[in-house]
Amino acid sequence: QSALTQPPSASGSPGQSVTISCTGTSSDVGGYNYVSWYQQHPGKVPKVMLYEVTKRPSGVPDRFSGSKSGNTASLTVSGLQAEDEADYYCTSYAVSNTWVFGGGTKLTVL
Amino acid sequence: QVQLLQSGTEVKEPGASLKVSCKASGYPFTRYYIHWVRQAPGQGLEWMGIFNPRDDTTSYAQQFQGRVIMTRDTSTDTVYMQLSSLRSEDTAVYYCSRDAAFGLFDPWGQGTLVTVSS
Numbered sequence: 001q002s003a004l005t006q007p008p009s010a011s012g013s014p015g016q017s018v019t020i021s022c023t024g025t026s027s028d029v030g031g032y033n034y035v036s037w038y039q040q041h042p043g044k045v046p047k048v049m050l051y052e053v054t055k056r057p058s059g060v061p062d063r064f065s066g067s068k069s070g071n072t073a074s075l076t077v078s079g080l081q082a083e084d085e086a087d088y089y090c091t092s093y094a095v096s097n098t099w100v101f102g103g104g105t106k107l108t109v110l
Numbered sequence: 111q112v113q114l115l116q117s118g119t120e121v122k123e124p125g126a127s128l129k130v131s132c133k134a135s136g137y138p139f140t141r142y143y144i145h146w147v148r149q150a151p152g153q154g155l156e157w158m159g160i161f162n163p164r165d166d167t168t169s170y171a172q173q174f175q176g177r178v179i180m181t182r183d184t185s186t187d188t189v190y191m192q193l194s195s196l197r198s199e200d201t202a203v204y205y206c207s208r209d210a211a212f213g214l215f216d217p218w219g220q221g222t223l224v225t226v227s228s
Contacts, residue, residue, distance in 0.1 A: 001172045003154075036213040037160060038155070045205070045221060046147075046155065051214040087157050097160060099145065099170040104154035 004029065004090055004102035011108040013078045020105045022073045022090030028100055030071035034093035037066060037075045041058065043085045049088075077107070085109040112136040112207050114144075114219035121225045127194040130222045132206035138165040143209040147163045147178065148202040149221075155201075160209070161189055173179040196226045 005023040011084040011085055022029065022037075029035055035053045038046040048057055050098035053073060063078045073092070090102040117131040132144060146158040159170035161180040168180050179192045189206060204222045207215040 004120045034213045038215070040155075045218045046215070048214055048216050051211060052165075055214075057216065058212065073170065087154075091155075091157065091213065091215075099160070099169060099213070101147075101155045101157055 001094065001098060003101055004092060006088075006090060006099055006102035006105045008103070009108065011110055012077075013110045014080050014082065016080050017076060017078045018080060018107065019074050019076045020088055020107070022075070022092075022102045024071050024073075024092055024094075026071060026093040027054045028092040029068065029073050031095075032093045035066070035068060036052040036091050037064075038089045038091065039084075039086045040089065047091065051101065081110050082109050088104070088110075112208070113219055114217055115209060116204075116206060116219040116222045119223045119225075120195050121227065124197055124226060125194060126196050126226075128196055128200075129187050129190055129192045130159055130204050130206075130224070131190050133186065133188045134163075134208070135187065137208075139184065144180075145207045145209055145215055146178075147205045147207060147215075149205070150199070150202040153202075158191070160202075162218050163189060164206055198226050199201045200224065201226045 037049045040046045049064050053068045054066045065076045089104045108110040113177050115133045123213045140163045144161045181190045207218040210216045
């Protein structure tokens with residue numbers, strides 16, 4: 001069970017858009033539409049931002065959106081704000097009722 | 111409101127076993143799966159396993175097979191995660207989280223800091 005691949009860092013200026021990728025295999029990301037994204041600020045508990053690739057839980061701004069193509073899922077944050085600076089993790093359902101996380105991406109708002 | 115309350119900080123010696131509790135409240139306990147996730151200092155999230163409080167079924171990440179056991183106590187709406195043969199690399203914050211909608215991990219417990227050191 002290998003971790004999903006995310007870029008270690010991403011950045012953008014306030015108001016810009018940034019996209020974070022999450023690459024797996026046909027046994028996880030590519031095989032199921034069950035990719036979620038979590039935001040974690042330093043010292044805090046993770047917070048779900050997207051689930052089932054594109055769905056936003058109530059309270060999550062529509063600046064956060066998701067997509068998937070093949071074995072790669074993506075999180076796009078539009079209209080970057082200072083409070084978006086955090087670590088972001090993707091997770092995907094995999095075979096045999098298991099889940100796997102990505103290594104995480106540190107998003108910096110310049 | 112829906113809440114998961116975890117047990118407190120633990121310090122363990124190498125080779126010992128650990129048991130972390132996760133008490134659910136605010137929702138029907140047996141209706142939702144519980145995930146366990148850990149995070150080593152300065153590192154990312156690592157999925158450990160999933161537990162079904164309705165029927166005790168489990169699925170564990172391969173790297174924890176043989177070392178982890180997840181159980182429940184329905185009288186107190188509590189799920190437990192036991193990890194044996196602890197080593198220094200098991201030093202981490204351990205989280206439980208409810209699977210609210212197949213991959214929607216929400217809420218999360220507050221985390222339990224476990225330090226493994228001689």
